[in-house]
Amino acid sequence: MKLVFLHTSDTHGFLLPTDYQDKHDYEAPISLSRVSTAIKAQREKWGADKVVVTDAGDCLQGSPLASFCHKDESYERLDNFTAAYNEIGYDGRCLGNHDFNFGQDYLKHYIKKNTASFVNDNILDEKTDNPAFGQEYKIIERQDIKIGLLGITTQYVPHWEPEEHIRGLKFVSAFDQIKKLAPKLKKDVDILAVMYHGGFESDPVTGVATEPHNGENEGYKILKEIPEVDVFLTGHQHRRLNLVVDNTAIVQPGYRGECVAQVVIDLDKTSDGIKINSLETSLIETKDYEPDPAIVKDITDVDRQAQAWLDQPIAHLSEPAPIKSAFEGRTKGAPFINLLQQMQIYFTGADISATAVMSEKARGFTNQTVTLREVILNYPYANQLCKVRLTGKELKEILEHTATFLEKDNEGNINFIDRYIKPKPQLYHFDVFYPLRYEVDLSKPHGHRVVELTLHGKPIEDEHIYHLAVNNYRAMGGGFYPAYSMDKIEMMLDKDYVQMFTEYLTSGEVKVDTKQYYKFY
Secondary structure, three states, X not given: OEEEEEEEOOOOOOOOOOOOOOOOOOOOOOOHHHHHHHHHHHHHHHOHHHEEEEEOOOOOOOOHHHHHHHOOOOOHHHXXXXXXXXXXXXXXXXXXHHHHOOOHHHHHHHHHHOOOOEEOOOEEEOOOOOEOOOEOOEEEEEOOEEEEEEEEEOOOHHHOOOHHHHOOEEEOOHHHHHHHHHHHHHOOOOEEEEEEEOOOOEOOOOOOEOOOOOOOOOHHHHHHHOOOOOEEEEOOOOOEEEEEEOOEEEEEEOOOOOEEEEEEEEEEEEOOEEEEEEEEEEEEEHXXXXXXXXXXXXXXXXXXXXXXXXXXXXXXXXXXXXXXXXXXXXXXXXXXXXXXXXXXXXXXXXOEEEEEOOOOOOOEEOOOEEEHHHHHHHOOOOOOEEEEEEEHHHHHHXXXXXXXXXXXXXXXXXXXXXXXXXXXXXXXXXXXXXOOEEEEOOOOOOOOOEEEEEEOOEEOOOOOEEEEEEEHHHHOOOOOOOOOOHHHEEEEOOOOHHHHHHHHHOOOOOOOOOOOOEEEO
């Protein structure tokens, strides 16, 4: 007999097939609406009595539509948004880190309106150590087969979220919780599946480390040390994974609803229990499926309002502030990057600002009139701005870390190293600094590549204290940077980047700085 898991993750509020770059384009090969049609087709193919449908979080934030829904204090738009997810008919879900971006009241309303069960094993009430949301496990029956579901989230959420978003919560190791719960639940079920909003710190096949083992991703450790897990339904890293390792099926379905991950288990039920004959994994491309009319109906009116909201002009510049390309912006600078840095200094009064190019499609402000659409497409994350206290020595360590992202090939071309491109693109971790003037010699060994470093014509001094404007994701440890820690945060603004751009660009005459401040060679 067959048992089929269909799994989604990291849809990030892309409910309709558009990335919002072009208000008239609804042909993008993504979206929850395409996911829904694909899942309905698979249910019909296999039979609903053989199918289990799961999701591993990061739904509430990420798209302009999601941002627009959050602007509604009545939560009516959130209800429409949630209704679209309810159309899928999930059997079990877990939370993602970005589901905390808008605070607990918003998240709790979303959970309450969901028809699916949320399973949560490692986000605990700090007073009781009980699951703060949802239930500890769920048991589903399909054709007299008992399936146990556990749900875990990356424990790293407190490194990214402001305290008010996670007050009263305790995030513990996903590995520790599954190590404790899996043997207990496996006794009562035939198949054990784990939904994990987290990924792999090492290659699942070779075991080679792919990132620092800091606890953000614990998938490899779970895979290798918890044999009770039959099906591992992952997310967070936006990877496309489908493989079987050590008799465990592993899947991860990419980003924005580009795929539905599928696990097909061929099994027999015998007098001695379940015998698994085979495990097969695959990724179903949703571009091959039309949007589900039910989801289109749920969200079309809200989406139409969101498109009008995105086209609102918020300011008029004296001249455009473009980015020629994401790569050139990172390696040579761009007027938009300087403008963003100027804004961060304006709000914090910091000496220096740091930011990344947040999107590969970022093109900055290509016209003098700036719209909300341009702000969100260039800075799509729900970050908050911080001011951080650092010594000159710590600042140099941070810049030396950014220098490890780059290398020169045999022809002398500058490239980003594979680690930040594969298996998951992570160039949003590469920060540039303003108005520091610095040069990086990539021929030198790591730790000695920053060869020129001045601020307003003066060298950076090791013992001097500098104040840096940077987003909370980085200030709280995101990106594996040295020197940053929560105790160094001096202030955190309660504004999002749309609010800041609106206020800054309408505060008076804003001169776009077109100078280049850094050089890599």
